[in-house]
Amino acid sequence: MSATALVVTHTLIQRDPRVRREVEWLSAEGWVVDxxxxxxxxxxxxxxHFPFAPQSQWTRPLPTKAALHLLLPPAARFRVLTASRLPRELSRALKADSYDLVLVNDIALLPVIQDLPETSQSVHIDLHEYHAPDMNLSLRGARLANPVHRWSRAFIGDPRVRSRSTVASGIAEMYRDEFEIEQPVLIRNAPPFEQLTPSAVDDERIELVYHGAAAWERGLRIVIEAMELLPERFRLNLILVGSEQRLADVTKATAELGSRVRIFPPVTVPEIATRINEYDLEVMFYPPATANLRFALPNKLFEAVQARLGIVVGESPMMAQLAREHQNGLVIEGWSATDLANGLSALEAADVRRLKQGSDSAARTLNAAHEREVFLAVVAAFQHH
Incomplete structure (x- = not known):
């Protein structure tokens, strides 16, 4: 009889590459997946598929929501605002311990495992990034939501959890030390292998690219400021997703650089590597303001490797380690625009070609096939529990 798995997320799975890969990998190995x-x-x-029902009309007004957060303890809050939106048949299946594997992808949904018998060992948590004990107070409603966040997060150490995974070893170590648990397994956000080769490098023009979220906190403003200091032979290509307001802010911030900065519309995730293959260097310069930024190992790094680009990173330990190991990246010392510009200015076209060749070699190991084997080794322990 086939092993059964329940994959739990608070996202649209079709648009969530990591969760979608989990479903595809399980199914391909013969698991029956809900x-x-x-x-x-x-x-x-x-x-x-068990979809979340719309929120009850009576819980939607902000005053009601605030009252629920103020008056109800976390467990009751979760029941009213989250568990009530899921079908009862799902709760019955969990109480019967019907699944060999319950794979939870969101901290906020971890309390669903309390429906499982206390003796169950069917839970794997994919923690993804680091979730701090307190939510960022700059987020609207964070102060009210913090008690339920802390309560949900405590389930990371629940005895029903057999194993855990995350995207970077630095993050895994933080969870290990805080919860006194076995270190979570490293499953990186690497896309499938692409049959590409490094594009030619123009001796007179080095093409930089930054693709992904138009997020100032991810160093985008510093990258733009560095362009003001770089020689004319550098051009920056931005392929951005974000709100209209943020994209307008980026357009304004780059206006004085004229044709040295080009802004393009985004493409779908499977198209990224092919789209950016024409460029030379992907810049990922994340000042370590938070644990997740310090230990970042973003999707875009692996997409850049599959695109056969060299990578340019700061002293972010996870990214710098890969850049040095595969000799496909420039690691910048210091976090200022001047530091970034000075590091890039020293590059000649021959250096760029060498970095791109490093990514060409690295692409054979830094891809989803490797992560798939790690994932399948983890879930094999759950078969027919």
């Missing part, structure tokens, strides 16, 4: 997530659309690999 999912919990947003939206009613069912993936072809999935037997049953």
């Amino acid at each position: 999912t919990v997530g947003l939206g009613s659309e069912n993936l072809p690999e999935v037997r049953t």
Whole structure:
């Protein structure tokens, strides 16, 4: 009889590459997969999808929501605002310990495991990034939501959890030390292998690219400021997603650089490597303001490797380690625009070609096939529990 898995997320799985890969990997290995997530659309690999029902009308007004957060203890809050939106048949299946594997992808949804018998050992948590004990108070409603966040987060150490994974070893060590648990397994956000080769490098023009979220906190402003200091032979290509306001802010910030900065519309995730293959260096310069930024090992790094680009990073330990190991990246010392500009200015076209060749070699190991083997080794322990 086939092993059964429930994959739990608070995202649209079709648009979540990491969760979608989990579903595809399980299905390809013969698991029967059910999912919990947003939206009613069912993936072809999935037997049953349990969608979140819309929030009850009476809980939607902000004053009501604030009252619920103020008056109800965390467990009751979760029941009213989250658990009530899921079908009862799902709760019954969990109480019966019907699944060999319950794979939870969101801290906020971890309390669903309390429906499992206390003796169950069927839970794997994919923690993704580091979730601090307190939410960022700059987020609207964070102060009210913090008690339920802390309560949900405590389930990371629940005895029903057999194993855990995360995207970077530095993050895994933080969880290990805080919860006194076995160190979470490293499953990186690497895309599938792409049959590409490094594009030619123009001796007179080095093409930089920054793709992804238009987020100032991820060093985008510093990259733009560095362009003001760089020689004319450098050009920056921005392929950005973000709100209209943020994109307008970026357009304004780059206006004086004229044709030395080009802004392009985004492409779908499977198209990224092919789209950016024409460029030379992907810049990922994340000042370590938070634990997640300090230990960042972002999707875009692996996408840049598959695109056969050299990578330019700061002293972010996870990214710098890969850049040095695969000899495919420039590691900048210091976090200022001047530091970044000075490091880039020293590069000749021959250096760029060498970095791109490093990524060409690295692409054979830094891809989803490697992460798939790690993932399948983890979930094999759950078969027929």
